[in-house]
């Protein structure tokens with residue numbers, strides 16, 4: 001089973017050992033604190049399993065985790081702080097639980113089942129309210145020394161740039177998040193900006209162009225550091241915008257990429273798993289790889 005636990009939504013998929021999705025369940029929730037969150041996860045798993053045997057659970061959480069993935073350091077929207085969440089769910093359900101950050105799990109989902117299938121090193125950037133990310137090497141998440149690798153939205157593009165919620169300045173998220181796109185397009189949200197851009201609205205087109213250029217500059221830096229063969233652009237905003245976002249990204253990557261004389265640029269692809277990427281990736285983490 002794979003569970004993607006967001007601040008207000010929980011999406012669960014049941015997959016067979018060869019990766020076929022057997023069941024998917026979706027619900028909203030108001031769970032806060034360890035007791036409620038464990039109750040919620042257990043209920044979601046049992047409901048989605050129906051009468052099938054559950055052998056393991058991959059749990060993707062909108063949270064910062066310790067490097068060893070035993071503990072939720074902090075999950076603001078779930079009211080969790082220093083909680084050994086995997087252990088707590090194992091104690092309830094009696095099966096092994098693997099914990100992962102939701103952005104990383106989505107990157108694994110795309111690498112195993114979606115747009116980055118067959119890649120050696122893939123990077124996913126998700127454009128939603130913020131900008132999330134994840135790095136997957138040979139099917140495995142790059143967790144980092146402190147567990148925070150993949151916070152790609154907080155790569156700084158300009159140390160004199162606007163202050164970011166993370167304490168940094170000029171983070172990619174300040175230029176390319178759904179909030180930033182809406183603000184620069186003069187719309188109430190990024191979906192409206194995408195709709196306006198499709199009607200040819202100049203401010204909305206320019207907002208998506210600027211976001212794409214920022215993402216492309218970030219990808220160019222990541223390419224020098226990590227040499228991805230595939231970069232997946234996901235999240236609700238990207239799904240709606242499609243080429244309006246991908247074209248400026250590709251252009252910016254070509255313009256500023258280093259090492260362009262020795263390696264090909266990464267392929268930039270739109271995500272293929274949609275909102276299920278996180279749950280699929282979480283499930284994939286507890287399924288042995290065949291290839």
Ligand SMILES: [Zn+2]
Pocket residue numbers: 153154155164165166167168169171173
């Ligand atoms: Zn930041």
